[in-house]
Each structure stands twice: as structure tokens, then as C-alpha cells.
Amino acid sequence: MRLIGLAGWSGAGKTTLLARLIPCLTGRGLSVSTLKHAHHRFDVDQPGKDSHTHRQAGAQQVLVSSAQRWALMTELRGAPEPALAELLRHLSPVELVLVEGFKRDGHPKIEVFRAANGKPWLHPEDPAIRAAAADTPPPGGLPHAGLDDIEGVADLVLRYAAPWPS
Incomplete structure (x- = not known):
């Protein structure tokens, strides 16, 4: 499994770029998974659903399954947030994992930069940034x-993605 992250300030276009990049990479015959870091409290579950009731009742993990997909929710209940390496162990083997966020971790990254944001470049301070997808050089x-x-960003992804120990 190879891994590369997309790092950038909020509003730079990381999610939009990923949504366009994934079909390009899968179109090249690669199996791709993503790992997204949420910066705020989020919930994939909804009040009124049985799974939500199970979690609220104190279940540590709830696995929901259907004929189309399954999802495992794990409540941290005060435990520290898992590190990137620990989260990656939960993914099934694929050829390429794209990580959105985790910009402070040391994995190889492509910086996503939009000048209109008025934010500074990250790469001068982050030696893990190997390339950029940007609206300005x-x-x-x-x-x-x-x-x-x-296609050019996909080429950079494949050039700089690094093997990740499983």
C-alpha cells in the first residue's frame, strides 16, 4: 500500500480536488481508499436510528451493515484520538491511500494552495510536502x-506516494 496526503488550509480545495482525483486514479486501474481527518466534532449517525440508540446506550462499537455497505463506529469515550498509523490499520489493503488533513503528520504530502485564501504556503515549514497543486507557482x-x-496532479500523486508499512 502506498500513501500520500493532501494538506492545505481550509478553503484551499482539498475535498474538491480529491473528488476529481479519485476517478482519475481509479480510471488508471488503481484501487484507492481515503482517510479524512475531521477538525471538529462530527457524527455519521443520526438520532432516531437504532445504531444511534445503541451508541447512546453505551456501546463501545456499533457496526451497521446492509447489502450496499457497512460502517463501524467506535466511541472514544475520553480516550485520545487515534494516530494516523493506527487508523490506517483499519483500512482494507489497496494500492493507494489518499489522506485529507493530518497536515502536521510526517507522511508525504501534496500541498493544495489557493492564493485567494490569503494564507501562507505550508511547504517552507513542512519538509514532508513533496509537491503542490496550486493556482499559482x-x-x-x-x-x-x-x-x-x-492528470498532472495524479502524476504527482503517483510520483511521490510512498510505501506505507501495513
Whole structure:
């Protein structure tokens, strides 16, 4: 399994880029999974659903299954947030994992940058950033592709994704 992250400030277009990048990479014949970090409290469950009732009653884990998909929800109940490496162990083996967020971790990353955000570049302070997907060329000669050049970004992903120990 190989891994690369997309890192950038909120509003830079990470999710939009991923949504366009995934079909490009799967179209090249790769099996792809994603791991997304949420910066705020989130919930995939809804009040009134049986699974929500189970969690509220104190279940540590609730696995919901149907003919189309299954999902496992684990309540941390005060335990620390799992590290990226621990979360990756929950994924089934694929050829490529794309990570959105976890920008402070040391895995290889592509910086997603949009000048209109008015935020600074991350790569001068993060040696794990290998390339950029940006609407303007990055300083320092960092390899890059335009935000709308999905094939070019896919090439960068494949060039800089690194094997991840399973």
C-alpha cells in the first residue's frame, strides 16, 4: 500500500480536488481508499436510528451493515484520538491511500494552495510536502500542477506516494 496526503488550509480545495482525483486514479486501474481527518466534532449517525440508540446506550462499537455497505463506529469515550498509523490499520489493503488533513503528520504530502485564501504556503515549514497543486507557482521551485490539471496532479500523486508499512 502506498500513501500520500493532501494538506492545505481550509478553503484551499482539498475535498474538491480529491473528488476529481479519485476517478482519475481509479480510471488508471488503481484501487484507492481515503482517510479524512475531521477538525471538529462530527457524527455519521443520526438520532432516531437504532445504531444511534445503541451508541447512546453505551456501546463501545456499533457496526451497521446492509447489502450496499457497512460502517463501524467506535466511541472514544475520553480516550485520545487515534494516530494516523493506527487508523490506517483499519483500512482494507489497496494500492493507494489518499489522506485529507493530518497536515502536521510526517507522511508525504501534496500541498493544495489557493492564493485567494490569503494564507501562507505550508511547504517552507513542512519538509514532508513533496509537491503542490496550486493556482499559482509555489516559491522555491517545488514541483507543481495546476488545481484544474487533474492528470498532472495524479502524476504527482503517483510520483511521490510512498510505501506505507501495513
